Amino acid sequence: MSRLESRIVELLPRLRRYARSLARDGHEADDLLQDCVENAIAGQGYWRGANLAGWMMAIMTNLNRNRHRRQQRSGMFSALDDVAEPASTTEPADPLERDRLLGAINALSPDQRAVLMLIVIEGYSYAEIAVMLDIPLGTVMSRLSRARHSVADTLRGHNIIDMRRPS
Amino acid sequence: MNNGDRRDISEDELHAYVDGRLPVERNMVIEAWLAENPHVADEVADWRAQNEGIRDLFGAEPKSGALPAALRGVGMMRRVDISSPVAAISACLLLVVGAGAGVPIARLVSTPAASVALADTLPEAARTNYVVYASEVRHPVEVRADERDHLVEWLSKRLGSALKAPDLSAEGFSLIGGRLVAFAGAPGALFMYEDMQGQRVTLMAGRNMDNAETGFLFAKSGDVQTFYWIDGPVGYALSGAINRERLEATAHQVYRQL
Numbered sequence: 539m540s541r542l543e544s545r546i547v548e549l550l551p552r553l554r555r556y557a558r559s560l561a562r563d564g565h566e567a568d569d570l571l572q573d574c575v576e577n578a579i580a581g582q583g584y585w586r587g588a589n590l591a592g593w594m595m596a597i598m599t600n601l602n603r604n605r606h607r608r609q610q611r612s613g614m615f616s617a618l619d620d621v622a623e624p625a626s627t628t629e630p631a632d633p634l635e636r637d638r639l640l641g642a643i644n645a646l647s648p649d650q651r652a653v654l655m656l657i658v659i660e661g662y663s664y665a666e667i668a669v670m671l672d673i674p675l676g677t678v679m680s681r682l683s684r685a686r687h688s689v690a691d692t693l694r695g696h697n698i699i700d701m702r703r704p705s
Numbered sequence: 706m707n708n709g710d711r712r713d714i715s716e717d718e719l720h721a722y723v724d725g726r727l728p729v730e731r732n733m734v735i736e737a738w739l740a741e742n743p744h745v746a747d748e749v750a751d752w753r754a755q756n757e758g759i760r761d762l763f764g765a766e767p768k769s770g771a772l773p774a775a776l777r778g779v780g781m782m783r784r785v786d787i788s789s790p791v792a793a794i795s796a797c798l799l800l801v802v803g804a805g806a807g808v809p810i811a812r813l814v815s816t817p818a819a820s821v822a823l824a825d826t827l828p829e830a831a832r833t834n835y836v837v838y839a840s841e842v843r844h845p846v847e848v849r850a851d852e853r854d855h856l857v858e859w860l861s862k863r864l865g866s867a868l869k870a871p872d873l874s875a876e877g878f879s880l881i882g883g884r885l886v887a888f889a890g891a892p893g894a895l896f897m898y899e900d901m902q903g904q905r906v907t908l909m910a911g912r913n914m915d916n917a918e919t920g921f922l923f924a925k926s927g928d929v930q931t932f933y934w935i936d937g938p939v940g941y942a943l944s945g946a947i948n949r950e951r952l953e954a955t956a957h958q959v960y961r962q963l
Contacts, residue, residue: 543775543776546776547776550772550773550776551766551767552766554766554767555763555764555765555766555767558763558767559759559762559763571773572773572774572775574773575773575775575776576773576774576775579775635758636758636761636762639755639758639759639762640762643759643762654759655759655763657724658724658755658756658759658760659759659760659763659764663726664721664726679717679720682720683716683717683720686720686751686752686755689755690748690751690752690755693751
């Protein structure tokens with residue numbers, strides 16, 4: 539195994555976590571991780587020798603965006619909605635709340651979701667994400683803003699539906 | 706959000722506040738300002754709650770998962786994907802335990818023996834095969850147990866080593882059948898057993914290229930537990946989501962018969 543490959547092995551838990559935070563279910567997360575590792579190994583000539591984690595997360599972010607585009611074109615999006623299971627690993631305090639949040643996150647665009655997860659789960663700064671994804675800082679901020687407003691709106695929408703339901 | 710009453714505080718700064726990216730003194734300014742602007746404070750509280758919820762959903766590093774195929778070569782693979790402790794004992798101790806001395810294997814923890822490469826890929830591959838195939842209702846196996854001789858002969862031939870499908874009826878398991886699986890870039894064999902309650906265990910056999918032997922090893926990943934060992938040219942792994950004592954007893958049955 540090459541030096542790159544053994545470093546990737548070390549990063550696998552983090553990469554797997556990021557894949558799960560982007561994916562709509564566990565299978566998609568596994569596929570995403572798989573594709574990302576293949577791409578990284580095949581394209582290792584492009585790696586500039588620093589910040590392997592950031593480089594691979596950027597690859598995964600792009601792969602995920604492309605995957606969503608393909609799925610939207612082939613009409614798989616709604617089908618996936620029906621079968622989506624949480625790809626997460628922890629038990630929630632309130633499963634209902636958690637499902638609602640997951641639904642709201644699944645409704646985000648892949649780009650908005652990626653920025654949110656890189657900040658909240660992976661702990662990157664806004665500037666680091668701009669460099670990693672090769673986008674302006676303002677774009678990072680607007681994606682973050684849209685993601686948070688969208689999640690809040692979706693969750694509020696759920697509450698309204700619940701409150702209107704006759705008891 | 707009403708931008709009119711935010712004065713010199715931008716939304717970007719509120720996000721940075723939620724994400725803990727501001728200097729302490731700026732945090733205090735924002736907190737004081739939020740106290741006077743309850744609508745914005747509610748929104749900021751929502752974002753904070755989102756962050757907590759997202760961490761609850763995705764924050765934990767998954768302990769295990771399928772190893773990407775691109776990294777599945779034998780070679781220098783190191784133990785990373787199964788984080789559970791490895792318990793190992795020597796083969797002679799195993800026989801004592803198997804004979805009924807009842808020494809709990811986990812208590813006899815020692816460093817894993819010789820074959821690092823195979824011993825590390827084996828439990829993960831066994832777990833994956835268990836998860837994928839044992840959950841299949843209609844097609845759990847390729848060749849059913851009523852063709853037992855053909856099954857064993859076929860898999861032995863593909864594996865390149867004489868196999869047996871052990872009789873596990875003493876532990877309540879009967880053979881359903883088997884299938885060919887990929888293991889470390891070569892053909893491997895998977896036998897599947899089921900008990901009266903429909904609980905399944907799988908026995909995976911893969912070719913050992915390293916020419917090394919191990920004692921009895923144990924790995925746990927989620928609900929799935931695996932006992933595995935390398936015996937000359939073949940590595941074996943018994944996986945199941947049953948309780949550990951029963952799986953261990955079943956593994957002893959396998960070991961004795963192979």
